Amino acid sequence: NTLEALELLLNDFRGGNFEKEARKSIAIIKAEELYTKISISPTEELCQEYLDKYPEGADLIEVSKIKFALTENRVWREALEANSLSAFESYLSDYPEGSFTEEASERKIEREKGQRAWKEADALASIQSYENFIKSHPDSEFFDTATQKLKEMKEWQKVRHSGKAR
Helix, strand or coil, X not given: CHHHHHHHHHHHCCCCCCHHHHHHHHHHHHHHHHHHHHHXXXXXXXXXXXXXXXXXXXXXXHHHHHHHHHHHHHHHHHHHHHCCHXXXXXXXXXXXXXXXXXXXXXXXXXXXXXXXXXXXXXXXXXXXXHHHHHHHCCCCCCHXXXXXXXXXXXXXXXXXXXXXXX
């Protein structure tokens, strides 16, 4: 293939008149091969490799766009997994005009409501306040905490009532 022929030529005539052109041609071919890999199966790592090795490559802008989209998608998945107010705020800060901005804004508002509701429920610290919170905010980042506190309160109530029955 052309790449092998150029590399052989480069080895045989190192320092010759065509060395600079051969190196340039090899770099172009390798950049094209890497871009083909990116086109078939894009990853942030492959894109970064291209950007590092070929800062003046013919496909620099396209690879930059692909990497940006891959990174944004990863950050969005991480925000969804964290499912917290801070995660959605961070996404919106990093990608104010991103692909998921509308959904992130909606989720941020829901998390803010959930945070306020949690503060109210926890301030009341009653079985009913925790039950209402759990029912109203099943996707809240405080859901597990509320569930645990409710369980503890119910257990404490059982112990208290069983002590009175004696």
